[in-house]
Amino acid sequence: xxxxxxxxxxxxxxxxxxxxxxxxxxxxxxxxxxxxxxxxxxxxxxxxxxxxxxxxxxxxxxxxxxxxxxxxxxxxxxxxxxxxxxxxxxxxxxxxxxxxxxxxxxxxxxxxxxxxxxxxxxxxxxxxxxxxxxxxxxxxxxxxxxxxxxxxxxxxxxxxxxxxxxxxxxxxxxxxxxxxxxxxxxxxxxxxxxxxxxxxxxxxxxxxxxxxxxxxxxxxxxxxxxxxxxxxxxxxxxxxxxxxxxxxxxxxxxxxxxxxxxxxxxxxxxxxxxxxxxxxxxxxxxxxxxx
Amino acid sequence: xxxxxxxxxxxxxxxxxxxxxxxxxxxxxxxxxxxxxxxxxxxxxxxxxxxxxxxxxxxxxxxxxxxxxxxxxxxxxxxxxxxxxxxxxxxxxxxxxxxxxxxxxxxxxxxxxxxxxxxxxxxxxxxxxxxxxxxxxxxxxxxxxxxxxxxxxxxxxxxxxxxxxxxxxxxxxxxxxxxxxxxxxxxxxxxxxxxxxxxxxxxxxxxxxxxxxxxxxxxxxxxxxxxxxxxxxxxxxxxxxxxxxxxxxxxxxxxxxxxxxxxxxxxxxxxxxxxx
Amino acid sequence: xxxxxxxxxxxxxxxxxxxxxxxxxxxxxxxxxxxxxxxxxxxxxxxxxxxxxxxxxxxxxxxxxxxxxxxxxxxxxxxxxxxxxxxxxxxxxxxxxxxxxxxxxxxxxxxxxxxxxxxxxxxxxxxxxxxxxxxxxxxxxxxxxxxxxxxxxxxxxxxxxxxxxxxxxxxxxxxxxxxxxxxxxxxxxxxxxxxxxxxxxxxxxxxxxxxxxxxxxxxxxxxxxxxxxxxxxxxxxxxxxxxxxxxxxxxxxxxxxxxxxxxxxxxxxxxx
Numbered sequence: 001x002x003x004x005x006x007x008x009x010x011x012x013x014x015x016x017x018x019x020x021x022x023x024x025x026x027x028x029x030x031x032x033x034x035x036x037x038x039x040x041x042x043x044x045x046x047x048x049x050x051x052x053x054x055x056x057x058x059x060x061x062x063x064x065x066x067x068x069x070x071x072x073x074x075x076x077x078x079x080x081x082x083x084x085x086x087x088x089x090x091x092x093x094x095x096x097x098x099x100x101x102x103x104x105x106x107x108x109x110x111x112x113x114x115x116x117x118x119x120x121x122x123x124x125x126x127x128x129x130x131x132x133x134x135x136x137x138x139x140x141x142x143x144x145x146x147x148x149x150x151x152x153x154x155x156x157x158x159x160x161x162x163x164x165x166x167x168x169x170x171x172x173x174x175x176x177x178x179x180x181x182x183x184x185x186x187x188x189x190x191x192x193x194x195x196x197x198x199x200x201x202x203x204x205x206x207x208x209x210x211x212x213x214x215x216x217x218x219x220x221x222x223x224x225x226x227x228x229x230x231x232x233x234x235x236x237x238x239x240x241x242x243x244x245x246x247x248x249x250x251x252x253x254x255x256x257x258x259x260x261x262x263x264x265x266x267x268x269x270x271x272x273x274x275x276x277x278x279x280x281x282x283x284x285x286x287x288x289x290x291x
Numbered sequence: 292x293x294x295x296x297x298x299x300x301x302x303x304x305x306x307x308x309x310x311x312x313x314x315x316x317x318x319x320x321x322x323x324x325x326x327x328x329x330x331x332x333x334x335x336x337x338x339x340x341x342x343x344x345x346x347x348x349x350x351x352x353x354x355x356x357x358x359x360x361x362x363x364x365x366x367x368x369x370x371x372x373x374x375x376x377x378x379x380x381x382x383x384x385x386x387x388x389x390x391x392x393x394x395x396x397x398x399x400x401x402x403x404x405x406x407x408x409x410x411x412x413x414x415x416x417x418x419x420x421x422x423x424x425x426x427x428x429x430x431x432x433x434x435x436x437x438x439x440x441x442x443x444x445x446x447x448x449x450x451x452x453x454x455x456x457x458x459x460x461x462x463x464x465x466x467x468x469x470x471x472x473x474x475x476x477x478x479x480x481x482x483x484x485x486x487x488x489x490x491x492x493x494x495x496x497x498x499x500x501x502x503x504x505x506x507x508x509x510x511x512x513x514x515x516x517x518x519x520x521x522x523x524x525x526x527x528x529x530x531x532x533x534x535x536x537x538x539x540x541x542x543x544x545x546x547x548x549x550x551x552x553x554x555x556x557x558x559x560x561x562x563x564x565x566x567x
Numbered sequence: 568x569x570x571x572x573x574x575x576x577x578x579x580x581x582x583x584x585x586x587x588x589x590x591x592x593x594x595x596x597x598x599x600x601x602x603x604x605x606x607x608x609x610x611x612x613x614x615x616x617x618x619x620x621x622x623x624x625x626x627x628x629x630x631x632x633x634x635x636x637x638x639x640x641x642x643x644x645x646x647x648x649x650x651x652x653x654x655x656x657x658x659x660x661x662x663x664x665x666x667x668x669x670x671x672x673x674x675x676x677x678x679x680x681x682x683x684x685x686x687x688x689x690x691x692x693x694x695x696x697x698x699x700x701x702x703x704x705x706x707x708x709x710x711x712x713x714x715x716x717x718x719x720x721x722x723x724x725x726x727x728x729x730x731x732x733x734x735x736x737x738x739x740x741x742x743x744x745x746x747x748x749x750x751x752x753x754x755x756x757x758x759x760x761x762x763x764x765x766x767x768x769x770x771x772x773x774x775x776x777x778x779x780x781x782x783x784x785x786x787x788x789x790x791x792x793x794x795x796x797x798x799x800x801x802x803x804x805x806x807x808x809x810x811x812x813x814x815x816x817x818x819x820x821x822x823x824x825x826x827x828x829x830x831x832x833x834x835x836x837x838x839x
Contacts, residue, residue, distance in 0.1 A: 514805025
């Protein structure tokens, strides 16, 4: 029974991982940018939420409404300025720039918030409570809600990409940037929108993580970035639902590993990651039509 | 296309077309597209060495020449994808030389690039919709494209990678048309297509011109260019070797201009520029 | 009749649906200078790839100096004497001209120290680059880079030299200089096959011109004769102009396929 519990935990955690991962996947799929600061942005969002709540005393759930749009806007601006000028130079420079961004963010957070962990306390029964299935399976409400939110966000993203004008433009620019220019699209603006989406979703994920677990300045690279990366690679580059699949696989692997030996939780996840890289490097869901 | 007496070559639609016939190029009046003294480098290589040309409304202006002559470079520079080292590009009198390609497209200079370059993960209709995203007002809509190419309507949800080369080329042209360009730039339509298919596609030109567009095209096949053009311009190693109406030039002059083996005939545009 | 230096025997190569070489057979003698022309995408550079070993054929045999080389890789063929330039010169930027040539002589020519120095110096002399021997390659201008590319190929001690579009972008005097170098190289007994768009660079120096179109040889013979062949003219100039050159005129081109044939849809064989 403990195994069933573990698997369910793992699946639900996969939702959180998918939320982390979809922004990373989007930025890579559209502009070929591996944003090494991706995880740190989640942490930043969490810290901003903490700050907003502390200062304004708004209900916790309102922090989403404030922080997510702010982060999205930050994403657009950062993309149009720093990241675009790095892209204009070379892919390698872009990697270095995002790495530098990551270092700056982490040290900035250390400076302002110290290395102590913070959490976003809510006291809401939603967050701390759980329900039981049968007699032995216990599932926290928060994780279920996060999973549901992840599915909703992915559905929303998919709808946006497939049915809206800007979603089409994002896909077109990802396929062939020059041809999109010839059709009148300013690809820098389109990149900005993709970045805004990426930053917005990762902010959402970061605040959720702050409620679920604890935030430290280094959590971004220690935990979030690597998990997001693993989820994207396992699921398959360029596939949104792949990130959910990848997240779930990662989560389940981790929980099974924890069952075997509590300290092997994270290791188990990375073993699966490695296995996918060796056996099927293109990921579980591989879209061949991506140019 | 030089009109011949008695030919079925007056490729007009039913409506009267204000297309200059038999070289009735206005001596005054603003050309719709004007390129002056264009010098373009690829790194250190000089791809174009002082190109000047004028395209007037309603014309089919064809650029011919051997590979490496600079034809595609010229078209891409006009579209804004390359920056010239020297020289200018003017659209209807306005200097667009510094405009980014997407701005130029929105102003009405739309390129159908070599190799089609459709969006592979998008369907036929989505490709057209992207072309429509920043369209100018005008007669061309997605609906009109479906009316013009009736096979497209049934296949509109298909991914473009599943279409044949000729079908892809038509979709690429449709994608450019829905933007309602003033000047339609066609880069090597015939590449990789069977002659029958090429003929069919060029056969659409009259319909396109009938809606008030002007066409500037690059064509590898010299004879094909001569069939459809109202004016031809031959490039060799980045320089102009011939510029004329098809009616005013002999096959031998075309060959000489193409290979550069003998002295080509000087440009035969009345009152126009002599060779740079 | 001397033994041929290079033989292609029914060589075929495809990339997916695209046919690059279709049952090609070719013989080149030890001191010939052969020019190759043809439209882009016709497979000219790929032909060089098949000869130099950068590409493996799908079918057929390739023999060099009587020896079957079909299964040898590019490095091995280079040591046997197949030297090749590449369309886009990519020298080792941080190394000097001389050092670049040393690498070529040692790796491509298989020469040891003193012999490799001699080979490098020889290549410098033939291409007139002795004055730039100590210049870092990245500082060279376009013409010099092309010369370096040629020198690099010469430093590998070839008996067959493959030149890939070396005349592009050069002015008339520069083209004349290049032609002079090729003549001198050939006079030393090195066979040359030269792909070129700039046809007028070829005509003074090649004894034989081949037209490659759609993966097939369309013409093969003395340059003037080949360029006058209808099949070859048709490749470049199309049907009407070819017909007109043969004695018609450019009047009354045939009607395009009627009004209203606008579907551009399925039908017709895809050109390879």
